[in-house]
Amino acid sequence: MPPFRIYDGWVQRSWIGVDIGGTSIKAGRVDGGGKVVARVEVAAPDSLPSFRETILGLLQELGDAAGAGFGCRGIIDTSTSRVVISPGALRYLDGHYLSEFVPAGLAVSADNDARAALAGEVVWGAAQGKPNALMLTIGTGVGGGVVVDGRLLRGATGAGGHLGHINVDPHGPLCVCGARGCLETYVSARALEGKALAALHCGVPSALSDGAVTCESIFARAAEGDALSTSLLGDFFPRLGAAIAGLLFAFDSEIVILGGQISKAGPALYKPIQAEVDARIGPFLKRSVPVVAPACGDGSGIVGAAALAALYNQEC
Ligand SMILES: [Zn+2]
Structure with missing residues (x-):
């Protein structure tokens, strides 16, 4: 994994951040300044088919973006977006790739939720620079x-x-x-x-x-x-x-x-x-x-997930 690099084109772009928690899924569109400009929250689905439908619905509602990032509890294989272990209510995700829940062509980055929060702080918060x-x-x-x-x-x-x-x-x-x-x-x-x-x-x-x-x-x-x-x-x-x-x-x-x-x-x-x-x-x-304290504040899970997309989907 390369060190973080900030590209000039960032300010004109936006990313989708999806924060997958045990009780709810929060998703939002985050602009190049780290601001959540649109936001949706739904109760965490209790089955895989319902999860698939929920994620598709959230992404549709949030529209086009340069990429989507997922922050998820547990251990995530960041090279493939595979959920290795997700504890508790999200156990049905074990072994699945988060990329399989998004429309074809949308670049996906995924990581553990705490690391996603840190990525948000690195890009837009207290750990900048x-x-x-x-x-x-x-x-x-x-x-x-x-x-x-x-x-x-x-x-x-x-x-x-x-x-x-x-x-x-x-x-x-x-x-x-x-x-x-x-x-x-x-x-x-x-x-x-x-x-x-x-x-x-x-x-x-x-x-x-x-x-x-x-x-x-x-x-x-x-x-x-x-x-x-x-x-x-x-x-x-x-x-x-x-x-x-x-x-x-x-x-x-x-x-x-x-x-x-x-x-x-x-x-x-x-x-x-x-x-x-x-x-x-x-x-x-x-x-x-x-x-x-973290500087990303309210919506930090969404911002962190979007930061993963910003950091690792850099085709610009
Ligand atoms: Zn322990």
């Missing part, structure tokens, strides 16, 4: 992507950059991947919420019992001085900070982008995690690496 960048998307699980020397890291089989499954505790909780103690079992939004619910279930008094327990509410209650929320984040920040620091020693990135559901916590997330990371890398690397 930065050939070495790291992204973690923290939501139900922890997704990841790495750009090294201007290339999206994929590895031998396309599984490279699945940072949520790096081990942070060999005897830790069981993970969806089958291993124990993965980063995602400690710092995903679900893991944080699960710990809060377990403590509430055991009768620990907390303002969290007043409403729905979400990772946003845990950050908000901690800021108000709630002891349980503060305690949960007291474990969360060192774990995430240590993992990011380790990744920085491995990849020597210029920037770390933290996205996904957890980014809604805002400065209550970014300020402490920056301090944790700086404290751990400073003595050796002698520099600070900014830990920032």
Whole structure:
């Protein structure tokens, strides 16, 4: 895969981005400036025939484009657009090529959704002009992507950059991947919420019992001085900070982008995690690496998928 190159013709073009998630499919037309100029969202189909019909309908509605990009959960063979493994509700896609769902003649690029998000940040967002960048998307699980020397890291089989499954505790909780103690079992939004619910279930008094327990509410209650929320984040920040620091020693990135559901916590997330990371890398690397929110914002899944098409369908 060649390093990213930006072509002069980009500003006059547009691409279709399709973000395939477990609950919905979001698709849009993205212009050369990274703006979503048309957008459609439908519930995720529950069968292969319905998926085929849905994708065709979405593409028809969005019209002609220079190419289409697909961001999809799981492991995607980027050279062929084949879905190697897609977990959960989208399992019916396993073994299928995403290119088989589009009209003949439309160029298709496809990748894992977290890597697509990073591609969006590379082309139009926080990682623009930065050939070495790291992204973690923290939501139900922890997704990841790495750009090294201007290339999206994929590895031998396309599984490279699945940072949520790096081990942070060999005897830790069981993970969806089958291993124990993965980063995602400690710092995903679900893991944080699960710990809060377990403590509430055991009768620990907390303002969290007043409403729905979400990772946003845990950050908000901690800021108000709630002891349980503060305690949960007291474990969360060192774990995430240590993992990011380790990744920085491995990849020597210029920037770390933290996205996904957890980014809604805002400065209550970014300020402490920056301090944790700086404290751990400073003595050796002698520099600070900014830990920032994604810049693609709303529709980032669509923008990321379109960025794949922009980066890898460059016949101009
Ligand atoms: Zn795992």
